[in-house]
Amino acid sequence: MLKQLSFFVLLFAGLIINAQTAHNTLSLLPDYIQHTAEKGSFRIAANGITAKIVVDPDDWKGVIRAANDLGDDVRKVTDVASPIIADVKLVPGAIIIGTIGKSKLIDQLINGGKLNVDAIKNKWESFVIQTVGDNLVIAGSDKRGTIYGIYDVSEKIGVSPWYYWADAPVKKSTNLYVKAGRYLQESPKVKYRGIFINDESPSFSGWSNKHFGGINSKVYTHIFELLLRLKANYLWPAMWGNAFNEDDPMSPVLADEYGIVMGTSHHEPMMRSQKEYTKRKDGIGPWDYVTNAENLKKFWTEGLERNKNYDNIITMSMRGDGDVAMGKGDDAENIKTLKQVVADQREIIRKVYGKDPAEVPQLWAIFTEVQRYYDAGMNVPDDVTLLFCDNNWGYIRRTAPVNELKRKGGMGLYYHIDMNGGPWNDRWINTTTVPKLHEQFSLAYKSGIDRIWIVNVGDLKPKEMPIDFIMRYAWNPDAISADQTSDYMTDWATGIFGKEHAAEIAELVSRYSKYNLMRKPEVQDPNIFSFVNYHEAERVQKQWQDLTAKAEALEKKIPKEALDAYYQLVLYPVKASAGVAEIYLAAGRNNLYAKQGRVSANEYANRARELFELDKKLSARYNDFIAGGKWKNMMSDVHLGYQKWSMPKENSLPPLNEVTPLASPSLGVAVEGSTDAWPGTAELPQFDVLDKQRYYIDIFNRGKGQLKFTAKANKPWIRLSATKGTIETEQRIYVDINWEKAPEGRGGGLIEINQNNTKVPVVINTLKKATPAGKTDYYGGFSGEFSIPANKFSLKTAGDNAEWIVLPGLGRAEACMGIYPTTAQSSTPEKAPRLEYQIFLPESGSTTVLLGILPTQDINPGRGLRIAVSIDNGDPVILDARKGYHDEFKEYTAENLNRSKNLKPLPDFGYNYALISRGKPRRTEVFDNQRWLDAALDVKKAGIHTLKIYMIDPEVVLERIIVNPNDKYPSYLGAPERN
Template sequence: MMIGIRVKLIFIGVFIMETGVVNGQFNPEGERLTTPAYVQYQSSSSSFCIVNKGKAAKIYVDPEDWPGVIRAAADLGDDVKKVSGTSAEMIRDVSVKKGSIIAGTIGRSRLIDRLIAENKIDVSGIKGQWESFLIQTVGNDLVIAGSDKRGTIFGIYDVSEKIGVSPWYWWADAPVKKSKSLFVKAGRYVQPSPKVKYRGIFINDEEPSFGQWSRAKFGGINSKMYTTMFELLLRLKANYLWPAMWGKSFNEDDSLNPVKADEYGIVMGTSHHEPMMRSHKEYTSRKAEVGDWNFVTNEKNLRKFFTEGLERNRSFDNLITIGMRGDGDVAMGDGDDAANIQTLRNVVSAQRDIIKNVYRKDPAEIPQLWAIFTEVQRYYDAGLTVPDDVTLLFCDNNWGYIRRTGPLTERQRKGGLGMYYHIDMNGGPWNDRWINTTTIPKLREQFNLAYQTGIDRIWIVNVGDLKPKELPIDFIMRYAWNPEAIPAEKTMDYTLGWAESIFGKEHAKEVASVVSKYSKYNLWRKPEVQDPRIFSLVNYHEADSVLKQWQELAAEAEALEKKIPADAKDAYYQLVLYPAKASAGVAEIYLAAGRNNLYAKQGRVSANDLAARARQLFELDQQLSDRYNGPMAGGKWKNMMQDIHIGYDRWNMPDKRKLPELKEVVAHSLPAMGVAVEGTEQAWPSANEKAALPVFDGLLKQRYFIDVFNKGTGDFNFTASADQPWIRLSKKQGTVAKEDRLFVELDWNAMGNGQFSGIIEIKQGNIVVPVNVAAVKQVLPDTKEKFYGNFSGAEFSIPARGFAANIPSGQAKWILLPDLGRSAGNMGIHPVTAVSAEPANAPRLEYKVYLPASDKTTVMLGILPTQDVNPERGLRIAVSIDGAEPKVIDARKGLVDTFGEYTPANLALSKVLKPLPRAEKQYALSGARMLRRSDVFDNLRWLDVELDVKTAGLHTLKVFMIDPELVLENIVVNPDNKRASYFGAPPVLHNADKK
């Protein structure tokens, strides 16, 4: 979407471009510019020439400026060459020739300070600020001035990105946009400080893929590798890193690691369980010397260990993790919570003393964080806290839903609040490592909830191997700069801009479509928690629909590959084709296995074809990974795609790839007919119960299937007939080699009102299978209103966005959150900081529903699995019908925290699709077989309420906000466990075409 640049004219003839966009950054008004804000490809009045006709401007830096600034300036010169073929020479000098680029840091660069003194640039908007910069044409020169070291570096890389060098040029082989001429429009651009101070990533779970790749490419996870990562972070305008830590020590494996990080300008930290700049490996390699990792019994040695870590790193830019967990990222201590809390108090007190002694400063002057992770969340809730200057680092539930919003009592603390968030997970509740399964709308919804409640000091994201999580990394780092700039309705604008920045405008929409879909479909069921039983094979054509969407996506991605230019094909495979096609393949493996298991139980010989298809897809999956690890990008990413992602039956990665259980059918020696009908897994003539199709409803006018299949070799003929003239069959005879499907519909015009029954007979020789048909038809409601419902009283669904009325209250209102969740969007509250309300004064959504009888009616609300983010007051929503008193539901009832802590133990599963008893445990943290359903795995939680329906007919179903964090996705009325499915009955809106 093209948005114009807001400008002001001043008398000296210079445009002041107010806070605009930096090819992926956003201005405060939330506008996105998909074309460069100041770079042009043709000269205009007073424009500055970067390069033209084989001649490039020189880049001047003060030799006394920060080494990272000088290094970035050299990168800019090389980037100009990447784009134009002509290098822009970087010169370390304070004497500048006209027509040059001048880059420097206020107070560090004599070049910049001189321009300030001569009143040639006004830096009042950035001086003294955090990571802010100014880009301005001054006479014949272009000036890049930073408020601090990283401010200048970000300004330099801003120009690099604008001229056509993506931050992902190395880490995703994003092509450089070529142009022989580059100009900067005369004007002034000011970038204010980022809204989130520390923005970074955590390399974790890095074996086997990342580790094997690094050792093959760089000889280890060393400074050669890390410098490429530092550069990526800076080009993304990020500043913070937790390094790889599985048996690795950033500071000791390569002594240049911390030196290079400081030179580049990256703030280093250590993970949530590695205090005082010491890696876990540093302890395990010294265990005999240091002794037990137990502060109660070994305080002296641990104090020494902590002190040595800080002394080694004190001259670098660090963000120090304090606190302590057990050895190897487990809970600390054998005592009860009270004892562990006291131990942690002692640990923090000792660590603060060490910080004071090492830095010779008040500890309040040294940035620190305390990670409120796993059991520490329980200790915090019990009253444990740390000094006010320490950042409280809250965490998500390991699968992308934050466990706390910023508590009101903490929002003014000096150290602020931070967030540790996972887009990769190795551990409970289950691994989520292989591919990107996180959608941009989900990230925006969760990080907006964090930001709006004061969590804005640190955002650190567990990204696993970094690849293939490029898209969510890009979004989070850019969103952190100014979250208000990307409201819910602009998430697709972001994705389009990202796609255009790498693949060009011509293919941006198609690329954005594929990457949005594959991550969304993965969120239905992440690959590691796929199971052949998840999607219904007999109800609502659910498995067929899921398969169709995955296959269409894979075809879409493959077709687009043919259009992608040669220089972008490697990037396309990494960022688009591989994740889409490989994800589709894994999903189809489990769908084929599920159908194979069912068909084998029914005796269908076609079960064997499905087993063969699953094996074929299994081999294709390996071939796709082999291409990633092999010829792609000339072998650059060898070993990067090593994670085993098929065959999980426990939380942790399997030892080897393994197909789900497949069954072979031994065919009868002669052809033999079997019959299966929609709505049941039984098959005839062997089943004991009578065959019956689901009830036909005159309001829904369904079409149901009957499968006639072969259990033997050869083929056979069959006939189909109905005893009622209003029963229509798609075919009345056929020849079956393996299977044939016929469809049943009713001629509703030939039927009156009431209940009807009939029989369809399927015959093969002397074998007859009768199939019962039942139907109901009533007088249609006399209304033009759009409504949901049916005549039969069966289950029906209402998408949250399908409301008839949306009534705000005060400043709070329900808004559409596009593309969030399983379908086209969810309904959430704006602002998320709205005050909790009573139903009488709460914003509400109203839905028109038809209910055929007066009775008790169960209504189920499908909400996103929001955690217990504010335990002080609940997580509530209310429901009523017509004018009845609203019933308040607390979504925390039956909610299990991912870590099995602090929430009630009555674990409720939904009535819809419930394959397990209500009290069955949802999480498998200790090696038990994966259970089929949980709100975390399903990315949906069901809340049920029973309502009294006084009369048959049209009614108004009302949903009220009580607490603002809940997000509503779906409503199911009259849930039917007999027709179990994952998504529920598809929604049908009646009178949709009436005005």
């Protein structure tokens, strides 16, 4: 796939303009670094000699500091540093660095006609890198523009932005040249791009205390540098037990010098951290504006006075003390109070800054209950940025309202890739995929949310990959399309590990995050996946085990200098995630087998315990050994044994059961499709000639000693993989059908399992009917439930104003189907984009169709979240994903509990968070990363039919279709694909 990025490269003579394509999806500019000299190229390093770097001593401190970083980065790559010269005289053969209007060096070149900066002058964070005579010039439109240009060179010569935070190895080279030309970087599409260090205890705080004596300026300078190397500019500092401005007064000073815009979190107004209030609470009084306004205004005024000379975005309004809703629950009263709060805060800004508040960047976070206030009509002045939020688990709650598109302050997004709180914690490991990030951030950006993107990243580690993607994507969301997300992953891996194993690493990281997103570790449960239907648990376990095997095998091929980075970014998250998933699978099988009386239940209990010990060892290796103990304490989050949203005190195993064997051998039988064991009904699911299924019978020993058994079918066309055996614990027998000899129509038979005088009958049902002739491309069968991946359509038809497109890697399976553009107008079925699927239905009558869609939030309340479905020429049935979720006291319950949500709306976080209430596993559509919509469709006659899916609202993303859901055989993922 060709990269959809083009850049104008103006040759230094200023006469020719060429369009060049970026070499990868990480870089905004083409790769101008070479390792051999060409005509006109600039030498950074060759033959042990490095170019000098010249910077005006009166330029911004952050520029001078970054120039020194570049000099040292040259050393990292070549072993010889580039000397730094602080002067205003041009030096032949040197790298000239400076900011327009701040650097005499750059202004000399401009005034002398050697450097044309018209394209970047007075622009936001833009820069040009150009060969000028025998010099290389890095000129920025402003402080950060210059710094970004510096770090662009650093990354291209081989120093990853993650050299410190992930121990990414430096790509060594002795010769470095810049190809002759002019490389211009335009301003970012998203103005403020940053991260929020949050939920920082025990890991980040423990690490900082160990290595830096606390969360102080020594820690923050590393974060500032990372952000700048990623071309980001904005930070919300750690706030759980910390006060950025007061814990270390040098922190805000250095942030400003580095060039980082500082803010405070969504509930910390006026540059005041919560901890600054709590330690003064006795003197200030209650956090209640109705009763204590004057003291709070004084507190806020002092905060602004302290920080007014720095580059900030001021959080406005207020929530209750401790990041909770304020007041006594009366929204109208709260809105009235908050309007006064904002008015008074604006007056404080006017007095402190001595100018119109409209000239001072501010934001209002529309978070949790505040969205209700916004929806009820509360608003803030037009110059204040509206910061919309996601639902805490990565699905945005609003696209940009049309009436806000001309807003002077614009709109922003607060987004979580880490969560401590409702609906449940999601902290320990990365559970976010790049395709999901692309889909959600593209949805936000295309609608007009482009002033601020701030991302809750928890401890920063181990969220390196999603941080990298979001910060790069924010610069130009048009530069990476949905079908380039895999290219990004390969380029990300290449940037850290080199090309040789990049594709393999990209696949490992993509897969582990995808599997985690299918079921995040903190909400794992022993009963999520089915152990008796569709081999679901086995398939999930095999996915994890195969991934682990690949990661372990690849580790042996990784160069020594890259092993620390490989463990942090690949091996640990793969193995540890797989271990947690398998612990719950082992516990689930133990619970089931103990219920059935199987002695082998004890083996699975032991397996869970082994994996629990392995989890400890993996964390210990991370904390104590990699990078010489550099990351001590960083991997300290408790991640096993969650019973409620908050972190447990310690890791613990799910409940395990031990089975005491009977004194003598005793026959037990369990069959596929049932959680029961004999004594009781033993009936296998139906066999049919179309799918030619193979099912199993488990014969097990409930007691001590050897058990001899025989198995015999009463029909010659019933085939058994074994007819006798001697077992200590258990043996699996497979059953299939010789269809050439099986009777026409519905048939049946018995398999008799014998042990001494014990006889267990297993019922067999078959169906042999004619299958569709001449049709090879269809889904369906005789045996009820079947599924269709959304991207396996037979026909795709565009609508009047939109079309369905494949979104690779999104969702649980290979891909999803989404709408392009997502800004399209809602449609009606006759004008809508349409997908068609050929299906075989063996009977007429009512057929249930389940549409599995992503749990998109109520992002545009004015129009719904609708999709339509029909069969053949039948009338389309329009389904609204919001139906049944708006009434705060109403539950939505589908017949199949294993697919239902049974949700009670929680308007503070969205409408789909409540846990089901019948003693079943933790299940919601957000936890499941899937929402099911069902429709009953009328089938006129048996045979091949066309199932049609229509876009009604453009934000709905289709992941899977399940036809004829068979509630007798429930599962988490549904029947696997068959055709």
